[in-house]
Amino acid sequence: MDITFKQVDYTYQADSPMATLGLRDINLHFKSGTYNAIIGQTGSGKSTLLQHLNALLIPTKGEVVIGQQVVTPQTKNKELYDLRRKVGLVFQFPESQLFEETVLKDVAFAPKNFGKSVAEADEIARRALRLVGIAPELEDKMPFDLSGGQMRRVAIAGVLAMEPEVLVLDEPTAGLDPVGREEMMTLFAKIQSERNLTVILVTHQMDDVVRYAEQVVVMEQGRVLKTGQPQEIFADIPWLHQHNLELPSTGRLVQQLQQQGFQFSQVPLTVPELLAQLTPQLKQVVTYE
Template sequence: MDITFEHVNYTYQPNSPLATLGLKDINLKFTSGSYVAIIGQTGSGKSTLLQHLNALLRPSSGRVLIGDQAVMTTTKNKELHDLRRSVGLVFQFPESQLFEETVLKDVAFAPKNFGKSEAEATEIARDTLRLVGIDESLEDKMPFDLSGGQMRRVAIAGVLAMQPEVLVLDEPTAGLDPLGRQQIMQLFQRIHEERGITIILVTHQMDDVVAYADQAVVMSHGEIAKVGTPAEVFADLDWLTAHNLELPSTGRLVQRLQQKGFKFTRMPLTVNELLADLEPQLKRGSQLG
């Protein structure tokens, strides 16, 4: 399912002295099956854009095409039921939204709410819990008796139980240690590969953009500043600095190597690319020595 923004503008508190433009003339397409990262400094419009992806916000003007359904300023809530099942949102600290008395009931809530029978919802919940790595022995526990990492997996399972075509992730690894962050990101990658779900990731972790996304969208002051592959977006150091964006860790290492005299004709973003660029320079250095 594609999601397309056509000349989308969004104004907070319109027709008041506090009116603020959140999005300005956004034209953008998220292609079915893609993995897209949305990046930009705080206040750039990332969260406002994200909330249009399943019509939590509706455009002040323009429209968002979500599959075959057009969402405009006049679209009514009753028209959005099926759409909101198709686009699942995982917000920061999703475990704060757990509420049922057992893990299984919490994950089964969404499919029941969207019309599945008790038996169907339970089967979907169990399948989804296995997908995110939650063992059967934890199904009857209270969610808040689990570890922080397990709680987050249960909350993610609750979104996946809606069986969405698109999964929107808003800083999904916030508050996790490095190992926990890696495990959660690998989980999303596996879901993306095995189930073909479109992933739209809002993040400040540039290493995750490089490792997982096939396209990056840079937001700035409510507008789209750049769209391209991670290699294209991270190629211009001066442009990144002007937009207050960090380089991924490999790029920061390249900057230090440049200060020591190493030359790079491109910005290597992975360890393998960096080694490929360094090897001939190191060989020449050893020969001269």
């Protein structure tokens, strides 16, 4: 599903003396089936933007077009039922939203709620659980008896069971260990390609942005500062520093190497890229000098 923001403003507590601007003049396009990342400091408006993607918030000005649905300041809540089914939101620490008695019931809750029979909902839930790697033996367990990593997978299965066309991920790997993080990100990439989903990822993990995102949106103080491919966004290290943005993990090392006279035609964003550019500048074990 294509998503387009046209001149969107969002004001918190509009029409009150407490009014504060959350978003200003947002113009964005997320192409159907692509992997997008939104980066920016805490408080830059990332979460406010996310909440527009399934109309948890509706714009104070402008419009958001999500598939066929146009959301404007006049849109009424009851018009948004279909939209909310099509856009799955995985919030930070989604495991805190588990509530049912068993794993299967928890995951089947959304499809049931959206009108499927119990048998159909259970079938959809089982598919979603297999997709996130939860074994059948765990289906009858209490969600709270699972490990933290398993609980998070169950919560994500709950979102996938809605069979959404858009998957919105807000810091989905926060608090996970490196292997758990890697598994989770691989899982999202797999789901994205298998189901041809539009993914919108909010993260501080720049290595994930470099690895997965086709388009990066940089936010600052409620505005879009820049959009582009990872290579364009991360090419200008001084600009990133100026806007208090993190670099991919190679960034700091690259800077130190540049200060020592090493040359990089393009800022290497991953370890293999760094090695490819660095090795020719170093003396090899076998030399013919």
